Amino acid sequence: MTMTSATPAVLDRAADVLAVDGLSVRLGGRDVLRDVGFRIGAGEFVGLIGSNGAGKTTLLKVILGLVAPTAGTVSVCGQPRAARKGLVGYVPQKIQLDPDMPVRARDLVGLGLDGHRFGLPLPGRGKRQQVDEMLRAVDAERFADERVGNLSGGEQQRVMIAHALISSPRLLLLDEPLANLDLRSAQEIIALLARVCAQRGVSVLISAHEMNPLLPVMDSVVYLAGGRAASGTTAEVVRSEVLSELYGHHVDVIRVHGRILVVAGTGDGLDIPAESGAAACSPTSGQSPAAGESVASGYPLGELGEQVGHGQSLSHEPPPEPVPGALPGAQGDPS
Amino acid sequence: MFQPFMMNAWVVATIVAVVAGVVGFFVVMRGSAFVADAVPQGAFAGAAGASLIGVSTLVGLGVFALAGALVIGWLGRRGRHDVATALTLVLMLGLGALFLSFTTQYSSEIFALLFGEILGISSSEILPIAAGAVVCIVAIMAMYRPLLLSSLAPESGAARGVKASRMELLFLLVVAVATSMTLPVVGALLIFSLMIGPPAAARSLTSSPLRAMALSVVIAVALAWVSVAASYQTNWPVGFFVGVGGAVCYAGGRGWSAWSAARRPAAAPA
Amino acid sequence: MTWLLHLLFAPGFFSSAPVRLALLTGGVAALVSGAVGAFTVLRGQSYAGHALADISVTGGSGSYLLGISPLLGFAGTGVLAAGVMDMIGIRRPRGRDLATGIVRGAGLGIAALLLYWDTTHTAAAGAAVTILFGSMFTLSPTVVPLVIACGAVALAIVVVLYRPLLLSSVSADLAAARGIRVRAVGLACLLAIALAVSLSALTVGTILSTALLVGPAAIALRITRRPGLATVTAALIGVAVTWVGIVLAYDSFTWPPQHDGWPVSFFVVALTFTGYLLAQLTGRRPDRGRGSARRAAGRPGGQSAREPAPLAAATPGTSAPAGR
Numbered sequence: 001m002t003m004t005s006a007t008p009a010v011l012d013r014a015a016d017v018l019a020v021d022g023l024s025v026r027l028g029g030r031d032v033l034r035d036v037g038f039r040i041g042a043g044e045f046v047g048l049i050g051s052n053g054a055g056k057t058t059l060l061k062v063i064l065g066l067v068a069p070t071a072g073t074v075s076v077c078g079q080p081r082a083a084r085k086g087l088v089g090y091v092p093q094k095i096q097l098d099p100d101m102p103v104r105a106r107d108l109v110g111l112g113l114d115g116h117r118f119g120l121p122l123p124g125r126g127k128r129q130q131v132d133e134m135l136r137a138v139d140a141e142r143f144a145d146e147r148v149g150n151l152s153g154g155e156q157q158r159v160m161i162a163h164a165l166i167s168s169p170r171l172l173l174l175d176e177p178l179a180n181l182d183l184r185s186a187q188e189i190i191a192l193l194a195r196v197c198a199q200r201g202v203s204v205l206i207s208a209h210e211m212n213p214l215l216p217v218m219d220s221v222v223y224l225a226g227g228r229a230a231s232g233t234t235a236e237v238v239r240s241e242v243l244s245e246l247y248g249h250h251v252d253v254i255r256v257h258g259r260i261l262v263v264a265g266t267g268d269g270l271d272i273p274a275e276s277g278a279a280a281c282s283p284t285s286g287q288s289p290a291a292g293e294s295v296a297s298g299y300p301l302g303e304l305g306e307q308v309g310h311g312q313s314l315s316h317e318p319p320p321e322p323v324p325g326a327l328p329g330a331q332g333d334p335s
Numbered sequence: 336m337f338q339p340f341m342m343n344a345w346v347v348a349t350i351v352a353v354v355a356g357v358v359g360f361f362v363v364m365r366g367s368a369f370v371a372d373a374v375p376q377g378a379f380a381g382a383a384g385a386s387l388i389g390v391s392t393l394v395g396l397g398v399f400a401l402a403g404a405l406v407i408g409w410l411g412r413r414g415r416h417d418v419a420t421a422l423t424l425v426l427m428l429g430l431g432a433l434f435l436s437f438t439t440q441y442s443s444e445i446f447a448l449l450f451g452e453i454l455g456i457s458s459s460e461i462l463p464i465a466a467g468a469v470v471c472i473v474a475i476m477a478m479y480r481p482l483l484l485s486s487l488a489p490e491s492g493a494a495r496g497v498k499a500s501r502m503e504l505l506f507l508l509v510v511a512v513a514t515s516m517t518l519p520v521v522g523a524l525l526i527f528s529l530m531i532g533p534p535a536a537a538r539s540l541t542s543s544p545l546r547a548m549a550l551s552v553v554i555a556v557a558l559a560w561v562s563v564a565a566s567y568q569t570n571w572p573v574g575f576f577v578g579v580g581g582a583v584c585y586a587g588g589r590g591w592s593a594w595s596a597a598r599r600p601a602a603a604p605a
Numbered sequence: 606m607t608w609l610l611h612l613l614f615a616p617g618f619f620s621s622a623p624v625r626l627a628l629l630t631g632g633v634a635a636l637v638s639g640a641v642g643a644f645t646v647l648r649g650q651s652y653a654g655h656a657l658a659d660i661s662v663t664g665g666s667g668s669y670l671l672g673i674s675p676l677l678g679f680a681g682t683g684v685l686a687a688g689v690m691d692m693i694g695i696r697r698p699r700g701r702d703l704a705t706g707i708v709r710g711a712g713l714g715i716a717a718l719l720l721y722w723d724t725t726h727t728a729a730a731g732a733a734v735t736i737l738f739g740s741m742f743t744l745s746p747t748v749v750p751l752v753i754a755c756g757a758v759a760l761a762i763v764v765v766l767y768r769p770l771l772l773s774s775v776s777a778d779l780a781a782a783r784g785i786r787v788r789a790v791g792l793a794c795l796l797a798i799a800l801a802v803s804l805s806a807l808t809v810g811t812i813l814s815t816a817l818l819v820g821p822a823a824i825a826l827r828i829t830r831r832p833g834l835a836t837v838t839a840a841l842i843g844v845a846v847t848w849v850g851i852v853l854a855y856d857s858f859t860w861p862p863q864h865d866g867w868p869v870s871f872f873v874v875a876l877t878f879t880g881y882l883l884a885q886l887t888g889r890r891p892d893r894g895r896g897s898a899r900r901a902a903g904r905p906g907g908q909s910a911r912e913p914a915p916l917a918a919a920t921p922g923t924s925a926p927a928g929r
Binding site: 066085088092097100102103114115116120146147148164175 | 364476478479480481484487488490491492495496497538539541542544547592
Binding site for chain 2: 646649650651652654655702703704705706707708709710711712713714715717718720721734737738810812813815816819820823866867868870871873874875877878881885
């Protein structure tokens with residue numbers, strides 16, 4: 001199949017931008033993904049929902065071609081792994097930037113265009129125009145000349161989106177972009193994403209552990225739990241029966257004022273976390289579920305490890321092992 | 336101080352400073368301070384070994400610098416990066432100690448290798464230094480965009496085919512070459528100050544990466560010239576002026592940042 | 606059995622006074638360095654340790670000019686430098702390394718000057734060598750009380766502040782939330798490192814004291830994950846390595862090429878590095894899937910904690926695991 005850079009109307013509607021079939025990935029002795037399959041069509045906005053450790057990042061890495069599947073196939077616009085590079089854009093979860101780094105927003109966006117090319121960087125008028133246009137599209141013009149390290153989380157997110165989109169990919173992957181944002185910024189980013197990607201006919205696969213902010217714009221959802229996935233529209237997938245089967249134990253789906261809550265537990269005040277976390281909620285927890293925010297923090301604050309996990313959830317690094325008396329080893333081997 | 340015998344010193348100082356500014360820009364950007372510090376020190380052992388077996392010092396420097404860079408890269412991937420660097424560094428220094436103990440006259444030679452002896456550069460040494468400089472500068476300029484991308488957003492780079500580990504290795508190799516050729520001039524212990532002081536200052540003065548690199552070079556050259564002149568006048572080691580001067584650059588940069596941040600009105604929230 | 610002893614220990618080993626002194630001072634230095642080193646590695650401050658060692662060269666060279674004991678010079682500048690580094694005090698690993706390097710550069714620049722004055726003004730021609738590479742066999746017995754005092758202070762810091770130190774190394778935010786003064790604890794740790802490094806600078810030289818600080822600790826942390834055990838193990842490994850190094854150095858007096866003995870610092874470093882290499886090659890990978898307790902905390906289960914990192918393969922610079 002040949003790819004043209006035409007608008008969605010010209011593309012064959014039946015041609016999938018992303019086709020995942022029977023994907024299994026085994027890492028470090030553990031089955032991270034088991035027989036995952038779904039499709040994304042042109043211009044679709046798809047949410048990849050699952051809690052920490054469900055395998056979202058692994059799935060994204062496989063699509064990017066950075067991790068090889070143990071079984072199954074992944075094809076982007078019908079192309080195999082080798083030819084995939086220009087077709088997929090990627091917005092990582094966060095980038096490490098010091099405020100004193102001499103890199104402006106426009107520099108970072110420019111790197112999205114030619115950052116992979118060796119050779120002397122020759123300034124071109126066309127490039128500057130493209131960068132300006134992209135910055136305008138994501139509403140980042142006013143801080144185009146600011147150091148990226150000085151920008152707020154939401155502003156950095158916009159720059160990273162521009163960086164990924166400027167090379168005109170067909171599919172945009174975002175790894176938990178909303179994780180570090182407050183609710184209002186998250187909503188702005190989602191609206192921006194939906195708008196910009198619809199304009200350019202780019203399909204979006206956005207991973208998150210909370211699906212409520214995405215409800216207004218999602219066309220369909222891929223729900224990951226226990227290494228397996230269920231895909232389809234929200235109405236099809238986010239139902240008690242489907243999710244209970246996925247999790248392997250009973251799970252209730254509650255809809256309140258247009259928001260969705262996935263609850264595990266027997267209902268008598270006990271906290272039984274679903275597979276790994278984000279979907280757990282205790283009726284006595286201090287968090288108000290109606291706010292649509294993540295309810296992952298409903299854990300009893302007991303051991304050191306879990307306390308640290310709670311304290312560190314703001315920075316979104318995996319919590320260290322909660323084995324009392326031992327060294328928390330989550331940051332990699334200390335030697 | 337512009338007599339013929341000093342011309343070599345000026346020429347070499349300038350070349351060294353330009354390379355330090357260019358390579359140092361990325362050292363600071365990537366936060367590779369420790370590694371860039373370790374490689375030249377390891378190289379010192381190579382120089383000691385080279386003089387032992389009668390081979391050119393530069394060759395010894397180069398071999399050990401490259402070996403050190405590779406070992407650090409390899410060990411760093413298997414375990415903690417800073418520990419790997421520290422131990423590789425110390426091993427090489429230990430070997431240097433061993434080699435030195437085998438020679439008889441070593442006191443002034445160690446001093447020169449460690450702290451620099453710019454006034455004793457002979458004309459025949461200029462060519463290899465210049466060659467090495469050209470290699471480094473060309474390499475950095477050719478890698479500029481992928482290296483920058485990989486330093487800022489490694490995952491995004493990886494998605495575009497720029498493997499972070501490959502860029503790290505290439506960069507370490509460039510650091511190895513840069514330090515081994517600059518080491519005889521400023522000394523193993525102080526080449527590093529020339530590499531990080533000026534870029535640290537430059538980054539405070541401008542927010543554009545290309546301009547920051549250019550400014551690093553300018554500041555490094557200025558620092559080198561001042562150090563050579565001062566060393567000539569006082570007879571004190573060049574390394575002293577470079578080390579202290581590098582700190583002054585850094586402090587100046589931070590002071591400027593703090594001062595201009597205090598003056599700038601608060602940015603509007605997103 | 607005696608032939609084995611003769612093989613291992615060259616004649617005169619046990620009766621030689623300098624050797625006994627070396628065993629004592631070297632042992633103390635290694636013990637302290639190993640224990641303090643465990644925390645150095647935990648906190649990702651290997652570079653700071655190395656920098657402090659290099660800066661103490663300044664103190665060493667100054668001590669010759671002033672005619673005071675080198676250990677005082679080492680310890681004095683070490684402590685001073687620790688204070689400066691803390692003052693510049695940046696928490697982000699990248700900024701911290703940069704600042705550390707700058708302080709180190711300035712310190713060494715001053716050292717260069719002082720060494721130059723040493724060679725021109727005083728008779729201490731071999732000052733550079735002694736400072737940089739140690740003088741384990743040429744120490745005078747008068748240094749022993751000072752050695753023990755410095756060692757005791759450093760160990761005291763580690764023992765008294767053990768729990769706050771451990772907690773703030775794991776998570777500064779958590780420690781602060783518990784009322785621990787993270788900054789003060791950090792400074793205390795730097796001071797302990799400075800003292801430990803000064804002690805080993807005396808025995809194996811400033812350039813190589815990092816080996817005693819970081820090596821045994823790194824090996825110990827490969828062997829065990831429990832911090833208390835790791836600290837003790839590190840100290841023991843350090844002492845073992847030093848004593849074996851002393852034995853080998855003594856034996857090497859009859860070896861080629863100079864028949865003057867190989868430097869003891871070389872042996873210590875070589876043994877440490879070999880140990881580290883062995884530990885790396887045979888040690889376990891970070892353990893996976895140990896217990897469902899971990900999964901409950903939402904950790905990406907069996908996959909190693911490099912989860913976010915592998916996408917970027919090798920993280921540039923030294924800011925890798927610690928992130929504090």
